[in-house]
Amino acid sequence: MKPADGNTAPLVHVEDIDTYYGKSHILHGVSLEVGRGEVVGLLGRNGVGKSTTLKTIMGLVSPRRGKVIYEGRVVTGLPAHRLARIGIAYVPEDRRIFRLLTVMENLRTGFDRRGVSEARRQELLAKVFGYFPVLAERRNQAGGTLSGGEQQMLAIARAMMLEPKIILLDEPTEGLMPRMISQIREIIEVLHREGVAILLVEQNVPLTLAASQRVYIMEKGTVRHHCPSSELKVNDAVIHQYLGV
Amino acid sequence: MELVAEFLHAIPYDQILIQTLNGIVAGMILALVASGLTLIFGIMDVVNFAHGELFMLGAYVGVIIIAATGNFWLALIVATLIVAVLGAALQITTLRPLLGRDPLTTILATFGLSLVLQNYALWQFGPVARKIQEPFTGSFSIFYLQYPWYRVLIAALSAAIIGGFWLFLKHGTYGIWIRATTQDRVMAQAMGIPVPWVHTAAFAIGAGMAAASGVLFAPLVGVTHAMGLDWVLKAFIVVVVGGMGNLGGSIAASIFISLLESYASIWLDPAQAVIVSFVVLILTLLFRPTGLFVPTPK
Numbered sequence: 009m010k011p012a013d014g015n016t017a018p019l020v021h022v023e024d025i026d027t028y029y030g031k032s033h034i035l036h037g038v039s040l041e042v043g044r045g046e047v048v049g050l051l052g053r054n055g056v057g058k059s060t061t062l063k064t065i066m067g068l069v070s071p072r073r074g075k076v077i078y079e080g081r082v083v084t085g086l087p088a089h090r091l092a093r094i095g096i097a098y099v100p101e102d103r104r105i106f107r108l109l110t111v112m113e114n115l116r117t118g119f120d121r122r123g124v125s126e127a128r129r130q131e132l133l134a135k136v137f138g139y140f141p142v143l144a145e146r147r148n149q150a151g152g153t154l155s156g157g158e159q160q161m162l163a164i165a166r167a168m169m170l171e172p173k174i175i176l177l178d179e180p181t182e183g184l185m186p187r188m189i190s191q192i193r194e195i196i197e198v199l200h201r202e203g204v205a206i207l208l209v210e211q212n213v214p215l216t217l218a219a220s221q222r223v224y225i226m227e228k229g230t231v232r233h234h235c236p237s238s239e240l241k242v243n244d245a246v247i248h249q250y251l252g253v
Numbered sequence: 254m255e256l257v258a259e260f261l262h263a264i265p266y267d268q269i270l271i272q273t274l275n276g277i278v279a280g281m282i283l284a285l286v287a288s289g290l291t292l293i294f295g296i297m298d299v300v301n302f303a304h305g306e307l308f309m310l311g312a313y314v315g316v317i318i319i320a321a322t323g324n325f326w327l328a329l330i331v332a333t334l335i336v337a338v339l340g341a342a343l344q345i346t347t348l349r350p351l352l353g354r355d356p357l358t359t360i361l362a363t364f365g366l367s368l369v370l371q372n373y374a375l376w377q378f379g380p381v382a383r384k385i386q387e388p389f390t391g392s393f394s395i396f397y398l399q400y401p402w403y404r405v406l407i408a409a410l411s412a413a414i415i416g417g418f419w420l421f422l423k424h425g426t427y428g429i430w431i432r433a434t435t436q437d438r439v440m441a442q443a444m445g446i447p448v449p450w451v452h453t454a455a456f457a458i459g460a461g462m463a464a465a466s467g468v469l470f471a472p473l474v475g476v477t478h479a480m481g482l483d484w485v486l487k488a489f490i491v492v493v494v495g496g497m498g499n500l501g502g503s504i505a506a507s508i509f510i511s512l513l514e515s516y517a518s519i520w521l522d523p524a525q526a527v528i529v530s531f532v533v534l535i536l537t538l539l540f541r542p543t544g545l546f547v548p549t550p551k
Contacts, residue, residue, distance in 0.1 A: 092445030104440040117444045120426045
């Protein structure tokens with residue numbers, strides 16, 4: 009999908025990053041791109057560095073080498089709160105809801121910032137409450153009292169409150185019931201239609217292939233394979249090689 | 254029956270009532286000091302050993318402003334603001350660079366700050382205690398005692414400040430930022446909350462509250478460079494007994510411990526009554542190490 013202004017540069021460009029946790033070398037020269045409004049899947053077994061890739065983009069860990077470029081600007085080393093303000097939102101694997109804050113207060117951490125008019129706030133709220141009616145019902149309940157699926161919805165809704173250009177979505181369907189999974193699938197679709205880019209880390213291969221335009225497959229801290237999602241089938245040899253049990 | 258009557262007769266109701274009043278007054282001041290301490294611990298995992306010195310500096314700034322203007326209330330406000338700004342500066346220069354390091358480094362840093370501030374006060378103001386006059390001297394009689402209204406006012410003002418702070422935490426945008434950061438620093442940052450500044454603001458608020466309690470309490474004891482020591486020790490006990498980082502728990506524990514000490518001093522020397530706090534501390538650490546007023550953790 010190319011924007012009307014002819015700007016074809018990728019929204020996010022990760023360039024050859026090496027990330028360490030203390031002494032352990034997690035990412036070995038990872039490079040990838042996400043275009044504007046594009047949904048990109050990031051597949052791989054547990055522990056190959058998918059989550060670390062997201063954390064590095066979000067500025068939560070600093071790469072020792074390489075660059076993260078966002079909207080044509082090098083953002084490596086910027087603190088996460090600055091990145092959140094310029095359009096990168098993060099939905100972590102363990103959701104990380106503020107457990108003692110109410111649903112509404114969790115959402116406020118996203119929309120209660122300078123430059124958002126009261127009317128815009130109401131619009132944003134109406135939008136997520138439209139997608140996730142259960143959050144409207146529980147708006148005054150503490151986040152920690154929600155079920156796993158509801159917490160996942162809250163985590164996504166909270167990220168949407170930042171009006172991001174890209175959402176880094178880490179295993180949104182992990183541990184959820186099938187009904188919840190299809191709801192997550194729908195919301196990815198909606199966000200895509202609205203022009204929000206998504207970098208989706210998932211174990212659920214069919215969902216990822218169906219929801220994304222391109223996929224990267226990682227192994228041992230590096231990208232091994234990269235292709236349009238339509239070229240891969242769930243039982244492809246590539247999938248078996250890198251993801252099979 | 255006669256035994257019961259005799260027993261009931263032997264209870265010193267008058268003293269108990271007076272000591273209840275004393276306990277609540279001391280408890281509210283302590284709660285004001287401890288709220289700041291527990292706020293700072295909760296949000297940054299920093300045990301602020303310099304908290305008593307912020308209390309002491311507040312009192313000294315109060316002395317200076319009163320000498321210049323003669324207005325106690327102005328002194329209370331200005332001392333709070335000046336020490337809050339000083340707290341922000343101290344946090345930025347000494348604690349912010351240590352974020353995420355071993356907690357021992359922040360303990361040493363705040364302990365160092367405490368020594369520096371104490372000796373600065375000694376050098377600047379000398380060893381002789383300064384006086385702050387009570388802003389008014391009215392009293393009411395309770396049994397055989399003239400009880401000063403000012404003490405009641407201290408308790409009321411402390412409660413008002415704590416209440417205001419609670420409302421701010423509960424409803425204000427920045428209050429929500431403080432609570433979100435306390436619960437999950439990393440996720441708060443990922444939501445665009447400027448965590449380093451939230452830390453600075455929390456430290457400034459804690460410092461300001463300590464300074465306010467210093468000014469309020471000064472008329473009862475006199476101002477010296479070491480006046481913070483007693484309070485910070487008690488505030489630490491309260492923060493541990495109330496559950497580290499738990500604001501409501503700290504307030505409840507402040508009043509609880511102050512009341513116990515007050516009652517104990519009916520029968521004991523006040524110096525011995527302090528032992529009661531330590532007994533409570535030790536029992537708490539033995540049987541409810543997460544605090545008396547915190548639900549038992551899963």
